[in-house]
Amino acid sequence: MTERYFNRDEAEELLPEIRKSLAKAREQKRALDSLDQDFAQAAARIMVLGGSVPPYQELVRKKNERDHSVSQMEEAVNRIQETGCVVKDLDAGLVDFPALRNGQEVYLCWKLGEERIRYWHGLEEGFAGRKPLDAKPGKDEPPGASRVH
Numbered sequence: 001m002t003e004r005y006f007n008r009d010e011a012e013e014l015l016p017e018i019r020k021s022l023a024k025a026r027e028q029k030r031a032l033d034s035l036d037q038d039f040a041q042a043a044a045r046i047m048v049l050g051g052s053v054p055p056y057q058e059l060v061r062k063k064n065e066r067d068h069s070v071s072q073m074e075e076a077v078n079r080i081q082e083t084g085c086v087v088k089d090l091d092a093g094l095v096d097f098p099a100l101r102n103g104q105e106v107y108l109c110w111k112l113g114e115e116r117i118r119y120w121h122g123l124e125e126g127f128a129g130r131k132p133l134d135a136k137p138g139k140d141e142p143p144g145a146s147r148v149h
Helices: 008-048 054-083
Strands: 086-089 095-099 104-111 119-120
Touching: 008 054, 008 086, 008 095, 008 104, 095 119
Parallel strands: none
Antiparallel strands: 086 095, 095 104, 104 119
């Protein structure tokens, strides 16, 4: 799965950096979504007006703005992923940290707005399958499963 596995402390040490980069990426994504709406509206006007093109200079400006936002968003996401963690959902602010739990590869799961990492899930489970890291064995996981390496 990965070259690096995190324990909870290592992952939490990265949270300030992750929060900053995630905020930047999400800001650029919102700008992209807005610009994409503008382009869709321009395309609709062209179709409705029988080929009438919106002002060329405005379209060029918005395309350049969009290209810049894409670049900034990719840069922010890459900064996060270079740490070894994985951006799972930019809109929701979900980031997973590869970890080993009882010898099995899992993800420590963190969502923007959470103060610390409190959950984990299997590789195929995703956010809906999150389980508390501090759960008592037998409740949400097999015995001996309370240690993350």
